[in-house]
Amino acid sequence: MAVRALLFDVFGTLVDWRGSLIDHAGTVAGDASADWPGVIDDWRRAYKPATDAVVRERAAGGPWRDLDELQRISLDAVLAARSTDLSDADRAALVQGWRRLRPWPDTAAGLLALRELAITATLSNGHVGLVADLMRFGDLRIDVVLSAQLADSYKPDPAVYLRALELLECEPADAMLVACHAYDLEAADRLGLRTAFVRRPAEWGPGGGDEAPDMIRGLIVVDSLPELADRLR
């Protein structure tokens, strides 16, 4: 079961975007009257359509755009739809909040245990600078920061996973994607990577995490990163 590299999805898998952003909004924009949990959930739901659109635009010769830019556009749309007023500075501060997301309680120890077994790398839709800030914020040790940015694309575009394999000198079967979202794992599985699903039942608030995908052969399902380390040892 030895692999050369473990690739980690970040938002949801390593860090609690929802709880962190709701708290962050209360801090930076506490004066504004808003249903912050509702805003944050709408904002997160706008994320995948926004990254998917960039992948389509890229295929048609358009430019790659980073997550800061996409998140700002999505946030503006979410606030407009909810008729929520917010200053430019507060909007910018909310976007920066994606660099200050708290790790789940098991993340730091789990990453340390897993890097005893293989190269650990992020494989995030967040760009390199954002992920670097995020790992530092949570004091998370990871061997390599990889990002969809290095393929000028976004997951689940196969180019993103293939670029990670190329940079880490891995055959697909020598790498494992660790994620809490089915679409990400299914994309990796189609390319021949191994896969591990981490249940994050609090991702969307209590009881709101994704279910494990049921069509992936050999999928490992765990409740935490240390449990994954135990399974791979």
Place this chain on the structure above:
Amino acid sequence: MAVRALLFDVFGTLVDWRGSLIDHAGTVAGDASADWPGVIDDWRRAYKPATDAVVRERAAGGPWRDLDELQRISLDAVLAARSTDLSDADRAALVQGWRRLRPWPDTAAGLLALRELAITATLSNGHVGLVADLMRFGDLRIDVVLSAQLADSYKPDPAVYLRALELLECEPADAMLVACHAYDLEAADRLGLRTAFVRRPAEWGPGGGDEAPDMIRGLIVVDSLPELADRLR
């Protein structure tokens, strides 16, 4: 004097390629009769012409090639020039030795002290997979592994430094290159990065390190990474 990112040259600056490779050669190819210090020094001298040639070839539309490939070609030439016989497997093992270079005694603690002050990133001519293996071999904690590979080029091509700035979202003046080689620092300085020279007097054997470049304004000169952390604090 605060910067967002510290970029570290690796071979020579963080790790002792010469002592490590001489020992490695004695281990993997000890049966072969060879002047290993002479072979290793010739091999290292062939490095920059080889990477410079790739930069020129790239400008003419040629492919980028990684350091494993270049090192193997250089090693074959060095051994041929010295009429030294060595098996294919031993040659391959020597090339792999570049992933098993010992850090200098101050490197691990210095990197930890410096990451309290800024994002730490490698900026090596070694490709990402090689540098990842090397950092793990020496148990060196670094926030981000960056490589000339991400610009499909080699230092001192300006594209390499500019790509690092782009990925770390840095203006030139917000980044500092830390290196023990004048050519590397001079290239960074021309682009407006800050610079720090670390003396590594044992790089080429006793008394064989580079001298500090004398034409760089604001250059910091230190004898170790912890000393650099003290200077930047």
